Amino acid sequence: MPILVVGSIALDTVKTPFGEATDVLGGSANFFSAAASMFSPVRVVAVVGDDYPIDDLDFLKARNVDFGGLERAPGNSFRWGGTYSFDLNSRETNFTDLGVFADFTPKIPEEFRDSQYVFLGNIDPVLQLEVLKQVNDPRLVICDTMNYWIGGERHDALIELLEHVDLLMVNDEEARQLADHHNLLVAARRIQEMGPTHVVVKKGEHGAAIFGEDTVFFVPGFPLEEVFDPTGAGDSFAGGFVGHLASMGSERDGDYRRAMVYGSAMGSFAVEMFSVDRFRTLSSGEIFNRVREFREMTTFEHVIPDVEP
Amino acid sequence: MPILVVGSIALDTVKTPFGEATDVLGGSANFFSAAASMFSPVRVVAVVGDDYPIDDLDFLKARNVDFGGLERAPGNSFRWGGTYSFDLNSRETNFTDLGVFADFTPKIPEEFRDSQYVFLGNIDPVLQLEVLKQVNDPRLVICDTMNYWIGGERHDALIELLEHVDLLMVNDEEARQLADHHNLLVAARRIQEMGPTHVVVKKGEHGAAIFGEDTVFFVPGFPLEEVFDPTGAGDSFAGGFVGHLASMGSERDGDYRRAMVYGSAMGSFAVEMFSVDRFRTLSSGEIFNRVREFREMTTFEHVIPDVEP
Numbered sequence: 001m002p003i004l005v006v007g008s009i010a011l012d013t014v015k016t017p018f019g020e021a022t023d024v025l026g027g028s029a030n031f032f033s034a035a036a037s038m039f040s041p042v043r044v045v046a047v048v049g050d051d052y053p054i055d056d057l058d059f060l061k062a063r064n065v066d067f068g069g070l071e072r073a074p075g076n077s078f079r080w081g082g083t084y085s086f087d088l089n090s091r092e093t094n095f096t097d098l099g100v101f102a103d104f105t106p107k108i109p110e111e112f113r114d115s116q117y118v119f120l121g122n123i124d125p126v127l128q129l130e131v132l133k134q135v136n137d138p139r140l141v142i143c144d145t146m147n148y149w150i151g152g153e154r155h156d157a158l159i160e161l162l163e164h165v166d167l168l169m170v171n172d173e174e175a176r177q178l179a180d181h182h183n184l185l186v187a188a189r190r191i192q193e194m195g196p197t198h199v200v201v202k203k204g205e206h207g208a209a210i211f212g213e214d215t216v217f218f219v220p221g222f223p224l225e226e227v228f229d230p231t232g233a234g235d236s237f238a239g240g241f242v243g244h245l246a247s248m249g250s251e252r253d254g255d256y257r258r259a260m261v262y263g264s265a266m267g268s269f270a271v272e273m274f275s276v277d278r279f280r281t282l283s284s285g286e287i288f289n290r291v292r293e294f295r296e297m298t299t300f301e302h303v304i305p306d307v308e309p
Numbered sequence: 310m311p312i313l314v315v316g317s318i319a320l321d322t323v324k325t326p327f328g329e330a331t332d333v334l335g336g337s338a339n340f341f342s343a344a345a346s347m348f349s350p351v352r353v354v355a356v357v358g359d360d361y362p363i364d365d366l367d368f369l370k371a372r373n374v375d376f377g378g379l380e381r382a383p384g385n386s387f388r389w390g391g392t393y394s395f396d397l398n399s400r401e402t403n404f405t406d407l408g409v410f411a412d413f414t415p416k417i418p419e420e421f422r423d424s425q426y427v428f429l430g431n432i433d434p435v436l437q438l439e440v441l442k443q444v445n446d447p448r449l450v451i452c453d454t455m456n457y458w459i460g461g462e463r464h465d466a467l468i469e470l471l472e473h474v475d476l477l478m479v480n481d482e483e484a485r486q487l488a489d490h491h492n493l494l495v496a497a498r499r500i501q502e503m504g505p506t507h508v509v510v511k512k513g514e515h516g517a518a519i520f521g522e523d524t525v526f527f528v529p530g531f532p533l534e535e536v537f538d539p540t541g542a543g544d545s546f547a548g549g550f551v552g553h554l555a556s557m558g559s560e561r562d563g564d565y566r567r568a569m570v571y572g573s574a575m576g577s578f579a580v581e582m583f584s585v586d587r588f589r590t591l592s593s594g595e596i597f598n599r600v601r602e603f604r605e606m607t608t609f610e611h612v613i614p615d616v617e618p
Binding site: 086087088182183184185186203205206207209215216217218219220223224225226227254257258260261283284285288291292295296297298299300301302304305306307308 | 395396397491492493494495512514515516518524525526527528529532533534535536563566567569570592593594597600601604605606607608609610611613614615616617
């Protein structure tokens with residue numbers, strides 16, 4: 001089933017210890033679409049300036065990404081520049097030029113309004129709310145946000161939004177900040193009381209966890225010898241996660257678990273090259289093999305005796 | 310099969326946001342023994358001062374911990390005092406009085422020298438080497454160490470020691486420091502080149518990983534709503550890990566995986582109360598149930614298609 005994604009389509013200029021790339025495809029909607037479209041059709045709502053190299057999106061169009069909601073506005077596209085340190089744990093933002101993204105008002109085309117899966121990329125919660133007002137009756141609303149919105153003047157809008165969200169995706173620090181509690185389990189439970197039935201906590205190299213109604217599932221970070229460029233790992237994770245769910249059309253506990261593994265797999269591929277480049281050649285076989293590796297890294301055989309505590 | 314442990318038997322004075330405890334059982338050998346003895350007999354080599362409340366060790370003696378190698382020396386016992394902050398991520402050492410531990414020279418009793426499993430708790434690598442000279446032909450040597458020895462004047466002794474170690478147990482920062490590489494996978498591979506066939510990396514709340522010859526296995530941290538006192542979690546992990554291996558008498562890949570889970574279970578119990586108190590009443594049924602929870606937190610059902618990459 002098609003997934004509606006609303007987010008940023010940007011141009012990134014990235015320096016890592018391994019090289020640099022200038023004005024390459026970036027932004028949450030690009031990474032999400034590149035990953036999700038390996039599993040399900042994707043519908044994009046975003047804005048770019050009249051300087052955007054639209055042809056660069058052709059490889060996404062060729063694999064069932066519908067840019068029918070991409071607005072071209074007069075002015076500059078959203079550009080972000082950053083430099084990663086050698087250990088890739090710290091990054092320095094060199095510049096953020098919002099361009100036409102500063103005045104982005106998502107308009108959901110009529111033919112996108114029946115979307116059953118909605119991914120709200122990390123944008124102003126007020127705009128995320130606007131998106132939800134324009135869709136009919138989605139089956140699953142997944143929302144990404146960040147500390148900027150949690151701690152800032154949009155806090156109340158975010159809290160209002162959460163009542164309409166089925167699954168919130170944040171990193172561990174954001175979860176702690178939003179719930180105002182240091183313990184991750186307690187924080188997740190508090191966030192669930194705010195609306196979402198599920199909370200996904202991304203922990204970078206330490207993997208990710210999903211908190212469901214009364215279940216917790218962990219997936220480790222994939223151990224790569226070399227992380228080439230961490231940009232977009234989170235949105236690629238989201239793409240694999242939502243993409244798998246939409247391809248199954250089912251939201252049982254087992255579906256969420258598998259979605260976590262597919263998400264982790266796509267996040268781990270994303271960081272192997274600059275931009276969305278790894279997804280240009282990625283095959284289903286490679287994805288399945290990585291999912292198999294995740295299973296091998298986490299499985300233990302044991303007949304656990306049934307003993308009264 | 311019995312496990313020989315050489316380490317510290319201390320008295321801890323701990324303050325946490327939940328309370329405080331004064332002069333309670335502490336030290337690596339105490340935590341290790343309390344956890345390991347749930348699975349296998351344990352033989353302790355350590356030193357205490359003439360002020361040590363020896364009767365407090367009775368509950369360990371009652372469950373197959375042999376203190377035949379515990380030396381009582383004239384002077385004060387090793388005392389450590391620390392305070393944990395509310396988020397339990399930082400701790401402040403209030404005092405460290407080494408007492409008789411400062412002149413500790415491990416002497417392995419004749420009847421302990423045939424021990425097949427040897428756990429070298431975190432002490433001076435020169436002393437750890439001395440221990441290995443006194444044991445006959447152990448099947449498995451497991452070694453714990455820390456940044457103090459990795460970066461300090463004992464670095465060369467540690468490197469010499471590692472040639473005789475089968476499995477090194479460190480935290481992630483220590484692994485990076487020892488291998489001089491930020492990437493954990495690369496770091497583990499480098500440490501394996503120094504001697505150990507296996508490297509266990511403890512990552513606190515993020516769980517633990519074991520790197521074998523060509524396998525990696527991850528276990529998440531157990532999500533507790535309340536961590537009462539983190540002291541001794543690492544040594545309790547080691548106790549569960551080595552205890553399980555010794556109870557199986559086998560070191561296949563599957564044994565190491567299960568050992569990781571038993572170690573994680575015991576580490577998660579240790580932090581539920583002060584000192585070794587949780588192990589006083591812990592039952593086999595409780596341990597099995599926690600192992601079952603670890604499986605539930607990490608298992609996903611999926612028939613992964615066999616597709617050519």
